[in-house]
Structure formats: structure tokens, C-alpha cells
Amino acid sequence: MNRLKRAFKSFFLLIKDNFSFGVKADIEGGMDPKANPKSDIDNKIPNQESNENELLKEEAITSPAKTAVKNYFRNPLGVVGLVVFLILLSVIFIGSRLLNFNANYTQGAMKNIGPGAGYMDFNKNLEKEGVKEISTGITFSAAVSEEGKLYVWGKSISDKVREIPDEIKEKIKDKKVEHVAAGDRHIIISTEDGEFYGWGNSAFGQDKIDLKNKSLIEKEGIKKLGAGVQYSVVLTNENNLVIWGSTLNTRLNVIPEDIKGKVVDFDAKGTNVMAILKDGSIRLLGVAGAEIDRNMPKELKDGSVKVKKVAITQKSAAALTEDGKLYTWGPKRDKLSEEFLPEFKAPIKDVIAGETHMSALDENGNIYSWGVDNYGETKIPETDQKFEKIFGSYFNNYAVDKEGKITTWGLNGFRFGTDDQGRDLFTRLIYGGQMTMFISFVSVLIQVVIGIIIGMISGYAGGRVDNVLMRFTEIISSFPFYPLIITLSALLPVNISQNTRIMLIMVLLGILGWTSIARLVRGQILAEREKDYIMAARALGVTNSSILVKHILPNVLSLVIVQATLGFASNLLVEAGLSFLGFGVQEPQPSWGNMMTAAQSTDVIKEYWWRWIIPALAVFSSALSVNLIGDALRDAIDPRANER
Numbered sequence: 001m002n003r004l005k006r007a008f009k010s011f012f013l014l015i016k017d018n019f020s021f022g023v024k025a026d027i028e029g030g031m032d033p034k035a036n037p038k039s040d041i042d043n044k045i046p047n048q049e050s051n052e053n054e055l056l057k058e059e060a061i062t063s064p065a066k067t068a069v070k071n072y073f074r075n076p077l078g079v080v081g082l083v084v085f086l087i088l089l090s091v092i093f094i095g096s097r098l099l100n101f102n103a104n105y106t107q108g109a110m111k112n113i114g115p116g117a118g119y120m121d122f123n124k125n126l127e128k129e130g131v132k133e134i135s136t137g138i139t140f141s142a143a144v145s146e147e148g149k150l151y152v153w154g155k156s157i158s159d160k161v162r163e164i165p166d167e168i169k170e171k172i173k174d175k176k177v178e179h180v181a182a183g184d185r186h187i188i189i190s191t192e193d194g195e196f197y198g199w200g201n202s203a204f205g206q207d208k209i210d211l212k213n214k215s216l217i218e219k220e221g222i223k224k225l226g227a228g229v230q231y232s233v234v235l236t237n238e239n240n241l242v243i244w245g246s247t248l249n250t251r252l253n254v255i256p257e258d259i260k261g262k263v264v265d266f267d268a269k270g271t272n273v274m275a276i277l278k279d280g281s282i283r284l285l286g287v288a289g290a291e292i293d294r295n296m297p298k299e300l301k302d303g304s305v306k307v308k309k310v311a312i313t314q315k316s317a318a319a320l321t322e323d324g325k326l327y328t329w330g331p332k333r334d335k336l337s338e339e340f341l342p343e344f345k346a347p348i349k350d351v352i353a354g355e356t357h358m359s360a361l362d363e364n365g366n367i368y369s370w371g372v373d374n375y376g377e378t379k380i381p382e383t384d385q386k387f388e389k390i391f392g393s394y395f396n397n398y399a400v401d402k403e404g405k406i407t408t409w410g411l412n413g414f415r416f417g418t419d420d421q422g423r424d425l426f427t428r429l430i431y432g433g434q435m436t437m438f439i440s441f442v443s444v445l446i447q448v449v450i451g452i453i454i455g456m457i458s459g460y461a462g463g464r465v466d467n468v469l470m471r472f473t474e475i476i477s478s479f480p481f482y483p484l485i486i487t488l489s490a491l492l493p494v495n496i497s498q499n500t501r502i503m504l505i506m507v508l509l510g511i512l513g514w515t516s517i518a519r520l521v522r523g524q525i526l527a528e529r530e531k532d533y534i535m536a537a538r539a540l541g542v543t544n545s546s547i548l549v550k551h552i553l554p555n556v557l558s559l560v561i562v563q564a565t566l567g568f569a570s571n572l573l574v575e576a577g578l579s580f581l582g583f584g585v586q587e588p589q590p591s592w593g594n595m596m597t598a599a600q601s602t603d604v605i606k607e608y609w610w611r612w613i614i615p616a617l618a619v620f621s622s623a624l625s626v627n628l629i630g631d632a633l634r635d636a637i638d639p640r641a642n643e644r
Helices: 002-029 037-058 064-072 076-098 125-129 166-172 211-220 290-295 425-461 463-478 481-490 498-512 515-528 532-539 544-581 592-600 602-607 610-637 639-643
Strands: 131-136 140-145 150-154 177-182 186-191 196-200 222-227 231-236 241-245 263-269 272-277 282-285 307-312 317-321 326-329 348-353 357-362 367-371 387-393 396-401 406-410
Touching (some): 125 140, 131 387, 186 222, 211 231, 222 263, 231 263, 241 272, 263 307, 272 307, 348 387, 357 387, 425 463, 425 610, 463 515, 481 498, 481 544, 498 544, 532 544, 544 592, 592 602, 592 610, 602 610
Parallel strands (some): 177 222, 307 348
Antiparallel strands (some): 186 196, 272 282, 307 317, 317 326, 348 357, 357 367
16 A cells, blocks of 8 residues: 555656646747757756655665554554553562561551651741750651740641640630640640640540549649650659550559659650659559560669669660660560660760650760661761750651751651551552562463463364364363352462462463463464465475474564463453452552452541552553553554554
């Protein structure tokens, strides 16, 4: 068709040139008999040759590969699919190199937090007014400035803790706030006139003063506030501790008689409270911190050394003595005990503890952080600043320098939120995508190998061999795919390892999905085997295996690639479906399929949309992009596409 078009074009140009020449001669020469036709024709020849050269350039032969690529990029949907798929691959495989991942990590305090960022984006007015106190909750922080103003920032969760209630705003607008404390999901404050206010989670009344201790707090005044997991703490000016809220199992509200009136400071974290007594000894309250109490150095218990500051996590603790020596203890898995301490350049001035880390400030203004790093809470920004104060809890740190500038590090948000185990959905999406892509790729590779072998043998051999292999192919394709693979997956031993399960899934997908490729290859082989070049190869004595591998296979490989591309998308959806139903990749190892399992709960669908919509979008975009690539490849390889 293209050659016919070019022939018409050449003929048209020739007629056009002759017509122009005749008109020009009539106009200029008036059919002058002295005119020399030969010279006019000679003048035309160079123009004709240039036209012929252009035609020859158009006739230039292009390789099939270049033609296919050219045709592919003419397809806008194919280009979009390729771009989307390359972006997904880049994010998945480059992201997995940059992000730390522990499949077994869970964090109960962080469960079901919606997508968001800016957990440490404090109000800049706080720096201008000076920092008096900063207290940190799970996803939010609260601070009191030297001028007595209250600031709250971060992300609200279900209890809207970031939004100060209007009635509290009205009551404190003409008062100075003295103290602030943030629990896991609530905030409490006290003002200069001794009034107490709280908001956020109030499941155990932790946002209001316990009625039986209200008179004691009003009588003795408030010296310090503290808060933990759904409980609140007040240290009075008369050195008495008052604890209320969720204390039934921990018995934190039971204050021993021998420490009443003797508590000078404390730290509250998780379900633990550790008190410093007047004699410099320390005491752990409640029953939840038995491991901390058991491993506590003896000299800290009996007051042989004088402690001025304590910091605790759920299983570990630190105590700072008056001479600047820091004691730390706890299980090795926490990486907080003395053997994990950094090298201090000067005596320690202050120490704080988060959920899985600790930070310390020395007398020269240097900051140190150590422990388990989950969200960057031990990665101190490189700076030459010298700091005066340090605050923090859970997964965030705040350091204030001599000029009042605040430096922060730690958790600044979850891009895609968290799941019911408190795990970062973005990290799991990256590693889950890696797993889903890997299973899809290996299974389609198995399908291609089996399909090519059976299809080539069947198509080339023909006769009885072809009949037997095609009947076998029909038997395999007639199996009900999902019921069969679910049944086979369910029959796997309960204690089977994750790697073995994944390998078996890939093999099952490969063994049950090769039939369409085999039929395609067989059909192409039947068409190719009777062509002249195959007959010539046979006449030259080329073996059948060489004919199949070296001559026929290259001619059908392009179609196999197209089919494999479409099969990859199909396997991706199958893996996601199996894992969603609980027969594929098992928790805690993520895959896009088992991440969508949460959608089986109506509460998740209504309240925690990010837990199922985001993985579903990942599966959808991947499958769609691969299908677009496959369709574009099919059109590009089709010889009829070259005529467009």
C-alpha cells in the first residue's frame, strides 16, 4: 500500500513538473519556434533527480525492531502504561533500598493513624517567646512558652486532640499556662492559678481530675504534670503523686505509704511511672515495669548515689545522677543499656526517653540519641548548634539552643497512614509490591517456558503428538482455576515456611497458566513450518531442534512476549486475589493482596479507608499499565500496524 502511494506521488510530481514547464513556455515564449525544448528538458533533470532521491530515502529499509519501537511510541496509551509501570518499578525497587523494613515490627500505640505529615511542624512564635516545656504524644505535641501561651501541633487522630476545645480556650485566654503534658491520645494543662484542664481521649476520665484526689490537688497545688497511656499524673507542691485513669491492671494509682510526701520528680511513659525521692533514690510504681525494677542497679534503689533525673520506656530506663553520670539498663533487644551508650564528650545534663530510644544533652550543649531507630528518632541533624534544653517522647525529639531556635528529628508523619498493627503502610506497600511483582514475574516465566516447549513440539511434530499434547492442554485449561488453586493452597501444611509457601504459589500459577501460550505458539508453528525457509533448512540437513530453536522460535518470540506481558498482569491479579482470601502470602510478610484483607471489615471500609483503597489502587494501576503495554506491543508487532 505504501509503495502504491509513493508511485502515485511520483506520477503526480512528474505531471506537475511537465505541466508547469508547458505553461511557462507558453507564457514566456509564446510557442516561439526558436525555443530550444531540449535545453528546457535538460534544466528540468536536476529537479527530477532530487525528487527521486527523496523517494529513495522514503524507501530506506528499517529493521523490524526499530519499526516495532516506532509503532509502539505512536500509541499514546502504550506510552502512558509504560511510564506508569516504570514509575511503579522505580518506587518499589529503589524505595526498598532506602527504607528499613522489619516484617515482624508492630507498634500498638500507632494503630489506624490516617495519612498525613508535619507531626513536628511547630508554631514559629514559640521560638520568639521562648520554650518552657514541650510534651509529645503519638502524633502531636504541646508546648508552653515562657510567656505562658499554649501551642499544639501535629496530627489529630480519632479524639481530635490537636483542636483545643472552645470552652477551654475561653477559660485560659486571660491566664498563663504553667505546665503541659501529653499522653498517648490526650493533653492536660495547668494554669498560674492552679486550674486543671484536659481534652482528647477521655475513656477513663484521664482528662479531668480524679474526684477523690481533687481536694488534695487544689490544696497543695500543681508542681508538675505527666501523662501516659490513658492515665494522668500530678506531682503536688507538697511532693505527693496523684495518678488516675486507666490504672486497673497496672495499679499505678496505689501510691505506697512510704513515699507519700517524698517525691521530688518523676517520669511517666507507656504504663510505667518512676519517681525520684528526696533521698536521691528512685522507685518504680505499679506492676507493669517489673523487668525495669528487677534489672535496676542496687545503688539507685538504696540511695547510695543521688539521682536528679529519670527517663523510662516500657522495658528500659535511665537515671542521671547529680555528678552527671548516666545509668541505663534494660534488655539487649532495646539497645538502650550501658553497652549501647554513645561516647559522651562531657558530663550529661539531661536525658529523655521515647518509645524505643533515648536522647541526652551534655553540659557542653551536645546531643546524643541511641536505641532502636524506627522513624529516624536516633538520627540527630548535623549541626554546630549548642543546645540548652531537650524534650521529647514516643518518636519525636526537640532540642532548644541558646538563641531559642528549635531543632527537631524523628517521626514527621505517615505518607499512607498505618494499619491495625501500627505498621507504616507506605513501607509495607513498597515491600508488598516487591513480593507481588516477584511472584507474578516468576510464575509467568514458568508459564512461558512450559507453553513454548509444548506449543513448539505440538505444532512442529503434528499428527498423534499434536493430538495428545493438545488434549492434555485442554484438560489443564478445563480445571476451575480459583477453586483448584485455593484447594491446593489450603492443603499445604500449617507449619510450612513463608518462603516455601511463596515458591509453591509461583509454581502453581505457572503450571496452571501456560495453556494459552502453548496454543498461540502451536498456531504460529503450524503457519511457519510449511514456509520456504523451513523447507530449505530441511533440505540442507538442519536438525529439527535447530530449526525450532534457531529459525522458528525467533519468528514467534515477539508474540510470546506480548502474551507474557498480558499474563504478567493476570498473575498479578491472581496473586492479589489469593492473598486477599488468605491462601497466598501470609502475614506478617506483606503483599498487595493481603494488605487488602482489611476490606473484609465494615469498620475498616467506613473509618480507615486508606488501609484498603491505597493497596487496591496499587494493584489497579499496575495491572492496567501492564495491560496497556501488552496491547501496545501487540499493535506494534502486528505487520498491519506498519501501514498506518
